[in-house]
Amino acid sequence: MTADGAASPGLTREALAQAALRVLERDGLAGLSMRKVAAEVGVKAASLYWHVRNKEELLDLLNDALMADAVAPPRTGHWRTQFREYCLLHRRLLLDKRDAAKVVAGRLAPGPHLIALMEDQLDRLREAGFSDADAAMAAYLLAAYVQGFVLQEQSPIAAAEAAGSSRREVVDAVADRFRALPRDTYPNLVALADDLTDPDMEARFEFGLQRILDGLAALLPPDRR
Amino acid sequence: MTADGAASPGLTREALAQAALRVLERDGLAGLSMRKVAAEVGVKAASLYWHVRNKEELLDLLNDALMADAVAPPRTGHWRTQFREYCLLHRRLLLDKRDAAKVVAGRLAPGPHLIALMEDQLDRLREAGFSDADAAMAAYLLAAYVQGFVLQEQSPIAAAEAAGSSRREVVDAVADRFRALPRDTYPNLVALADDLTDPDMEARFEFGLQRILDGLAALLPPDRR
DNA sequence: ACCTGAACACCGTTCAAGT
DNA sequence: ACCTGAACACCGTTCAAGT
Numbered sequence: 001m002t003a004d005g006a007a008s009p010g011l012t013r014e015a016l017a018q019a020a021l022r023v024l025e026r027d028g029l030a031g032l033s034m035r036k037v038a039a040e041v042g043v044k045a046a047s048l049y050w051h052v053r054n055k056e057e058l059l060d061l062l063n064d065a066l067m068a069d070a071v072a073p074p075r076t077g078h079w080r081t082q083f084r085e086y087c088l089l090h091r092r093l094l095l096d097k098r099d100a101a102k103v104v105a106g107r108l109a110p111g112p113h114l115i116a117l118m119e120d121q122l123d124r125l126r127e128a129g130f131s132d133a134d135a136a137m138a139a140y141l142l143a144a145y146v147q148g149f150v151l152q153e154q155s156p157i158a159a160a161e162a163a164g165s166s167r168r169e170v171v172d173a174v175a176d177r178f179r180a181l182p183r184d185t186y187p188n189l190v191a192l193a194d195d196l197t198d199p200d201m202e203a204r205f206e207f208g209l210q211r212i213l214d215g216l217a218a219l220l221p222p223d224r225r
Numbered sequence: 226m227t228a229d230g231a232a233s234p235g236l237t238r239e240a241l242a243q244a245a246l247r248v249l250e251r252d253g254l255a256g257l258s259m260r261k262v263a264a265e266v267g268v269k270a271a272s273l274y275w276h277v278r279n280k281e282e283l284l285d286l287l288n289d290a291l292m293a294d295a296v297a298p299p300r301t302g303h304w305r306t307q308f309r310e311y312c313l314l315h316r317r318l319l320l321d322k323r324d325a326a327k328v329v330a331g332r333l334a335p336g337p338h339l340i341a342l343m344e345d346q347l348d349r350l351r352e353a354g355f356s357d358a359d360a361a362m363a364a365y366l367l368a369a370y371v372q373g374f375v376l377q378e379q380s381p382i383a384a385a386e387a388a389g390s391s392r393r394e395v396v397d398a399v400a401d402r403f404r405a406l407p408r409d410t411y412p413n414l415v416a417l418a419d420d421l422t423d424p425d426m427e428a429r430f431e432f433g434l435q436r437i438l439d440g441l442a443a444l445l446p447p448d449r450r
Numbered sequence: 451a452c453c454t455g456a457a458c459a460c461c462g463t464t465c466a467a468g469t
Numbered sequence: 470a471c472c473t474g475a476a477c478a479c480c481g482t483t484c485a486a487g488t
Contacts, residue, residue, distance in 0.1 A: 010451090010452070010453095011452085033479085033480065033481080034480085034481060034482085035479085035480075035481090043452095043453070043454090044453070044454055044455080045480095045481080045482090046453075046454065046455080046456095046482080046483080046484090047452075047453050047454070049481095049482070049483080050451085050452060050453075051452095054481080054482075055481065055482090056384070102331075105330070105373075105376055105377070105380065106327070106376050106377055106379070106380025106381060106384075107380070107381075108377070108380075108381040108395070108399065109399065110399075115406070115411070115414065118414060118421075119410075119411045119412075119413050119414050122413035122414065122417055123412075123413050126413065132416070132417055132420050133420050133423075135413075135417065135420070136417050136420035136421045136423070137420075137429060137432045137433070138436075139421075140421070140429060140433075141432065141433040141436060144370075144373050144374055144377050144433065145369075145370065145373065145433075147373060147377070148330075148369050148370065148372060148373015148374070148376065148377075149369055149373070151330055151331050151373065151376070152330070152331055152333070152369050152372070152373075154331070155330065155331025155332070155333075156331060156332075156333040159281070159331075159333075163281075170333070174333065174334065174335075181340070185344075186340070186344045187344075187348075188344050188347035188348050188351065188360075189340065189343060189344050189347065191357070192347055192357055192360065192361050195357050195358050195360070195361035195362075196343075196361045196364075196365070198358075198361070204362060204365060207362045207366065208362070208365075208366040208369065208370075208437075210440070211363075211366060211437055211440030211441055211443075211444075212433075212436055212437060212440055213440070214439065214440035214443050215435070215436030215437055215438070215439035215440035216436055218436075218439050219436075235470090235471070236471085258460085258461065258462080259461085259462060259463085260460085260461075260462090268471095268472070268473090269472070269473055269474080270461095270462080270463090271463080271464080271465090271472075271473065271474080271475095272471075272472050272473075274462095274463070274464080275470085275471060275472075276471095279462080279463075280462065280463090
């Protein structure tokens, strides 16, 4: 069927990645074991090592599978709105798959899907007028922001779920801790307890995003901002 | 000796945190087990559960212990230079302790040391002229940036070490992969391969930091920027 | 070429039992 | 009040052996 002449309908690395994706969704990253992925694909754990060097390599495959659904926003309008949209989409993508940020974080070998995304982003940044060096730095900065933010946003949820309480409860507990501090040594924490624990993460994400975009805009000549 | 009247020289939670810190430095986060921390403190693993609910709680203690060495920069000069210094120090702190960013990331319950730090930062931000809401958001943004950046920076090093190759080798390999891409479909990645893999993380960190500070400055009335 | 059984050296956590 | 032995239900990985 395929051009490479191999007839084997057997285990593909792609099939492995999909299986890992299902286990991730079901059991989270902490529950993702070689044994479970193997079972998911109808095989024993030891067999996986024929297809993959070790678990780390399986996570690389999973990483790329997570990026498979990434889409680029329409290439119309100001570069600022394009990149705002880019970051919102990327956050959504990571947020929608369980523990996705944890899988992606600190994994520097980009898979083919991420590579395609980077190419597109760099193209837009250069067209917007950024220098080569600035475009490279800006792409890195935006990716780091989104990943870092979602990691911060998603991990406590998982931890709270594991402990059996809701996100809302956890946040409220933190706010209460702030308010309960001695006002004379922690006047600012007491005063800003509500602002610090505002549960509207959407707004929080947007705030940081706008600051970064403002900062990037300042690199451009005034007529291109 | 102490005011609380307890004579027990036995295991403190503080001693546990210090032991965890030593194990972390020696074996990394992946090698940090309850059994090893117990051994480090001369006790069996099961005993730890008398002092701590579970491993998660031990990691909370470790988290706070990591923040114990944090220092605040001098409160002189422009708010911008104060917060630049703050972020540089915070990055240094995380970078100097093995896997520190991984421990800290996504752990939202702040320990006493982090609480003191937040109080100080909020105070400076408000004095600089930020509104309550903006000060809260800004503190979060800066912390998220530093943690996210160091996580990205530190994890691959650990992975490379585990695989037996140096960071330099890994980065070069990525650059080679970019350059080896077909130039017609990935012209930007090929052209910017060097910029994208610039190993000067110090400069990369500074770039993002300056963009964020620029963006924050734009929130202030012109005369206070 | 691909899969398995069995083993090795580990995990976190619980719990009855000790002192 | 604090610690232990022993057990349970897991891990990732290797390797000889199967087909």
